[in-house]
Amino acid sequence: MTLLETIHDPAQLRALDYAGLEQLAAALREKMIRTVQHTGGHLASSLGAVEIALALHRVMDSPRDRIVWDTGHQAYAHKLLTGRWDRFDTLRQTDGVGGFPRRTESEHDVFDGGHAGTGVSIGVGLAAARDLLRPGDPGRSQRIAVCVGDAAIQSGLTLEALNHLGQTKHPMLIVLNDNEMSISRFKRSWAKVGFFEDIGLTYIGVLDGHDLPELEKAFEQALHLRGPVVVHVKTIKGKGYAPAEADSVSFHGASLPPIDLGLIDPTEEPLPVTSGSSRKPKTYTQTFVEELVRLAAQDERICAITAGMPTGTGLSRFAERFPRRFFDVGIAEEHSLTMAAGLALAGRRPVVALYSTFSQRAFDQLVHDVCQNDLPVFLAIDRAGLVGEDGTSHQGMFTLSAQRSLPNLAIGSPKDEQELRDMVVTALAHPGPMSIHYPRDAGEDLPDREGKALQVGRGEVLRTGEDLLLVGFGPIVQRLLVVADGLSAEDGLEATVVNARWAKPIDEALIGEQAAGKRLVVTAEESAAMGGFGDGVLDALNRAGLHLPLLKIALAEGFVHHGAVNELRAQQRIDAAGILAQIHEALGVMRGEHATSSGASRSRSKISAA
């Protein structure tokens, strides 16, 4: 039994000497590396925070004391030290250990995170609640620590929290984990000694974040002070694994398995590497940026903005070609959109590429700054739909419903990567705001071609059939074509398939025309059902006076947990087989068949009459 395997409770750490702790740190790193080569994950950030986790857990008494991990991507050591090492190889898998702290997993996890910059606000809330307890209440001695990265600490939300904390002075410890990296290298502008003291926080630092005795001493000292204290520590992102130290950008979120990290014991069999030499189809992200770069070479007005995700959004390619027209604003989604509004007011054509889930943070900036002013801002919504292993905090499933209610905003999603090129051209020529949604997935492996402008609000018929109408928004249209084949082969039912292209404005004329006389209309989208594309189609049919049964294929209400995207699609019954089964059930319900399965009763509740 290794030392790590004896640890079930972080309190046990206090009995270890520094030689044992050093051994434990090495074991934690080895476990992380071995696991991530099968599961993928945030390796480099977690490798860098091992000693911080050990020191916090030795000095504090979790779960009585509260340890908050900002974002939560660097908390693997915390997970391994709090009774989860034996399940850790299920990291990010369906029903396995999540990649971020999850309250359902452990009483040591304080907050279900995933989005950066929330930690200090959570900590201030916890501290304020503690300090409201009556004198003499034992809860008043609770100690609170927040570990936050040097990129996340510069987010607007964290700045607001620090500013507030400087006034309220609730005692708490903020560990600034400074590795001089966001996902990519970035320039820190303000997180320096004077800044913290100027806003009313005590500052201790800079310490070596891998020197355990030094960290413990500083944390003890900070927690004894009767006020908020920032302990600034320097760490090495990827610490203890040479390839990750050398290339922490690639190892921030290591790619999906199996990846041969070839370490530890050089005599071990290397893992099979599936990607090998086989060519992978281009992703939507790659196609988006290729088309953008092509257009930006012809139009100097085009500028691109990312909020701390230059590689993830593909915009690093834009940055290489047009460095002066590229802006990485850091983890500041709100600012990215309002700045884009400013660029548009000055006659530029700004493109803001955000992951769907992170764009949620900038909702008011979209409403008030962009849409109210009707400005030509192109919002590229990457990772729309299910993203998989990162889980609930990262699924791109709420943006579409939220955006549908916004005046002036056009919303499109392509059925394939060629159409994405068309939408990039269309968005950059459009006189008002436009949001284009595309998934994390690979495209359909279609040949490259230049994009051409589309008519906004016009869909297309891909296949005609007289029995059913299937209308899809986005790449899910590909699955509808498979479903239409299935209906024809299995049931002798012929379906018309419409690629809607636009969720706003919806092509009411086309959908009305194609729906007339059909026995069932099926809408499909990979987004939350409530207020989504299907609701738009239902309204359109109502307005047209077409009272037809309508089956909405979309994500069920609730958060979607982590797991492989294909497994999640099957679970949600939005893969081709699931859609076909839902249609069969809906047709059965319409024929008056008894609901024999829970699926049938579920699908009955999904059928609405237009």
Ligand SMILES: Cc1ncc(C[n+]2csc(CCOP(=O)(O)OP(=O)(O)O)c2C)c(N)n1
């Ligand atoms: C609101 C939001 N925007 C973007 C991200 C994507 N993201 C995850 S970690 C990260 C960088 C975090 O850097 P830092 O806080 O310095 O921690 P490190 O990984 O360097 O330890 C980013 C941009 C996010 N999780 N949340």
